[in-house]
Amino acid sequence: MKAPAFEYHDPTTLAEAIALLCRLENARPLAGGQSLMPMLNMRFVQPDHVVDLNRIAELSGIRVLPDGALEIGAMTRQRDIERDARVAQACPLMVEALAQVGHRQTRNRGTIGGSLCHMDPAAELPLVCAAVDAVVRIAGPGGEREIPFAEFPLGYMTPAVGPDELLVGLHVPAAPKGQGHAFLEFARRHGDFAIVAVAVLLDPGPDGRVARASVALGGVGPAPLRLAEAEALLRGTAVEDDAIARALATTASLDPMEDALVPGWYRRHLAGVLLGRALGIARERMA
Amino acid sequence: MTRIVGRDVKRIEDPALLRGRGRFVDDIAPPGLLHVAFLRSPHAHAAILSVDCSAARAMPGVHAVLSYADIAPLLAEPRLRVALPSPAYRQTLDRPILAMDEVVHVGEPVAIVVATDRAIAEDAAALIEVEYDLLDPVADAVAALEPDAPRAHRTAPHNLLAEFTLAYGDVDAAFAAAPHVLRESLDQHRGGSHSMECRGCVAIPDAVEDRLTLWSSTQTPHVARRMLCDMLGLAEDRIRVATPDVGGGFGPKLVFYPEDAAVAVAARLLKCPVKWIEDRREHFVATTQERDQRWDVEIAFDDTGRILGVRGEVIHDHGAYTARGINVAYGAVSAMPLAYVVPAYAMRCRSAVTNKVPVTPVRGAGQPQGVFAMERLLDAAARKLGLDRAEIRRRNLVPGDAMPYATPLRTRGGMQVVLDSGDYPRCLQAALDRAEWDGFAARQAAARAQGRYLGIGLANYVEGTGRGPYEHVSVRIEASGRIFVATGAAAMGQSTHTMLAQIVAEQLGFDMANIEVVAGDTAAAPLGLGGFNSRQAVLAGTSAHVAALKVRERVLRVAATLLEAAEADLEIEGRAVQVKGVPAMRVTLAEVARAAAGLPGFSIPGGAGPGLAASEEVVIDPMSYANGSCVAEVEVDEATGAVTLRRISFVHDCGRALHPRIVDGQVLGGIAHGIGNALYEWMGYDEQAQPVTTTLAEYLLVTSTEMPAEISIGHIESPTPLNPLGIKGVGESGVIPVAAAIASAIEDALSPFNVHITRVPVMPQHLVAQISPEAVR
């Protein structure tokens, strides 16, 4: 189980990396390696060139903007985000989710950008980004572009990043005051990819009722799924039990993925169970 | 009183392992080493039309690419003739060294590639062109026995590998007269072994002496040597098989594999050292497993819950070849009634050939399945009668005062099963006490009032340990005074070196640092059977004990002459023999050894004959029967189906414990494995017999976070009369009752929903499907 032969490139600047990606055929960027390296070892992917992003200092780091929002470099290690007090302040949902991303050893190397670009349908970080309406920055030969995270997934494990482009960072809006959040997942073992994961944000309005709700599911569709109908049903409510029940009813129409290990009906069932619990937790945390 | 045996002395294996200085098979790298990758079948069943290795051979760095046609002329015997004898066989399906003209499971080796490094060997393997003609696969053992099923081997008359019935008493009469009869249909699955170290071997030819050394991560080096000699047509003294540190075995490493033979052939052909290290994906498709058994069983019992008879049928998934024998099926069926007084028993068992990896024992070797079937029936009977589940077992366990208890059962070697010692009801009671069984109903009710579902369950087992007939051990004190112990037993993590050193040190000076143990090396031990069936402490331990006593006697005889003292007044202390209580009057073991070695023209002091050495193969035919009781307490999330283990209480009796901490370690490891079998480990295949769980992210091994919050282990020591140390085996005990106890506990937790457990592993979706059937759509 050894990687196939490839040429290795380790640029130190973003411009250099983009230039390499433009020039080289069948090249794969290598971020933290926690997904790409196993796929290389198993020869699921056989690139002719690997462009290592680990020596590009400008791609990592966390910055807080004047409005409290976060700018997170794509190559920032998951463990560094998990332990950053500023992230806990601005996006507690992300910190709660990170504790369930793999294991310490994988979070020490794994990056947020790598996770977003790998885009496993059950991965935690894409789900968080979907829930918080993150904006991603993508650099290419023509410069940088920004797109809302909702437009980032193009399909199953397919991010909107061209072969000569790189995800360079993301913008995470600051959690508004009083926001209730919850991240729950069901996995067979601690650290496994979730079978189903749920992220919930409840923003209170001046009347204490929900002004904005964000409900996102992982492990159900090919990419994180926002439940617009459930969000609409929660708006204007005080998240009473019957409001939760109405929101949960929307999961009945889900048509989840099915594989040899987990039947689709069970994912749908879990979506309802976890969403109910997450709404209960977020309600308690909403102030 | 003993000073070393029975004590928690320091393990002699630990210092090197803790510093990263162990020597596992992949750590062996002689100069000029070449590396192997195998091309394996991607199909469950296909005819091979052609194999073209030309492009692979042309790749730089490649030294050889061999298919069956290339390798056959170098062999005296192209198949691995391994099956243990049994009249139950209906056909012979020995594995070929490489696929001949048909592949019968995904992962079957088709060609061997030897190159300067493993990555290049894998590059070249991808260039081998094999033309296959796909054939219908047999993906399921039950379906395999249908008359119109496709054949797993295209020329075979049917898919029935073996058939036998284990029976005694008039079971039909017992059922006809019984007031109560209950029936269960059980689907039992166990996965693979997944030792953390996969398999591997390094073959090192010696051109000067025309010998071959095979370093192999095996549990049975002597069997491996015999197989290699048969296949290569060589005398035994041409081949040495030696085991380095082995990173876990758990059963499948007792099997000799095609890869071992192919690597040995390649090394002889290329005249240089050749290494193959199995990677984890290969382990999933090429190392033997246990997998599936279907049990249709019935129990007959009276109004008091007494068992009148048990009968039924088992269909066992044998896999595509016979890699060992029928022992998993036989072990399962014979374990079923063992703990209880079952007056009449009839179990018919059929082994079905499927297009999957061959099945051989994994820790427990069928016994967990037999216990699961028995315990499921007892739970059902208790429910029917409204009896406490512990009480129905109390009424049926073989009583302590019946020991030794001659059962009507026979081993597959034809010997009568005699339960030699133990007090099963007392053991059960001890486990119940530890688990606070009596107070559980109140705890359960309190939790249910909060909407939480707690459950408790139990299981008993009796395990045949110490399969004979013998194990070789030699003990020798050399001229330096150091003590050398060599054995045919094989170490794979169970502290075999420490165990033997303890037993020998007890007789020869109590200094374990003065003892060197060589295990699992055909060059050091002329005979050996190896490590399996919880046997080595019993067989090798006994031989070591007897050999050490003989050497001790000789040491004292020589020393008595040298010290001009009576033997009875002497003691061996450290590296010297001294007059008891008078350390000044002493002679070192080195001096004794030199004297015993003799001088030209002088007689040997004490007249005891030359040298300080003894070899033993103490023969112990009957097995010693260990037993135990396990109580599991669980909490089930009724919405998700998640099972959380709260507590496992385990009381067992393996006779005298040579090293209590090591015994605990064996039991704990077995419990973890049993938890995996109960809840997590599933080696899945689809309808085309394609494996669907081929990574450790898909095949779930238990990790630290899934272990119970509390594990409590208790010991009862009923020494066996069958060996002088009174020991029984323990290596497999922990795994045997765990799945049964957990299933019982889950059923108890979910009794408000009438959940019925008939399959393992218990997956959360199975529970939800019973709790909320409306969710399944």
Add this chain to the structure above:
Amino acid sequence: MSERRITLAVNGQRHDITVPVRRSLADALRQDCGLTGTHLGCEHGVCGACTVLVDGRSARACLMLAVQAENLAITTVEGLAPDAAMLHPLQQAFANNHALQCGFCTPGMLTTLVELLAENPSPSAAEVRVAISGNLCRCTGYETIVAATLEAAAVMRGEAA
């Protein structure tokens, strides 16, 4: 085939080696540096046997290329004990508690736990369990490893074991 000449700093020692660029750090440590204490159990990042410390942080050596490790300080199991006579407190506690049987997972357990105790000198049993949840062991059932870690933590805090 693409190769690179690199220098690895392992356990405070320089290793000047030439490796194929596709070679994993684990393979380079084992084959090129002669440090075979780092074991490979799955090569897909799940079992944890190959865990080493990279600049003090635990990482899967099967999921790094050797060429990526230049200029980073690597610690393997061979580098944990202070000298030939003394064991690291964790190693000693592993021996005391029978926290290893076959020893194959042990190097990855030790490196993972060295990082944990550096970060959290007083972990709870539950925290130890989470810390090693990415390290598979088939022999011990983990209980003795947790006990050993708590004992080592106490020793390292200067409390009697």
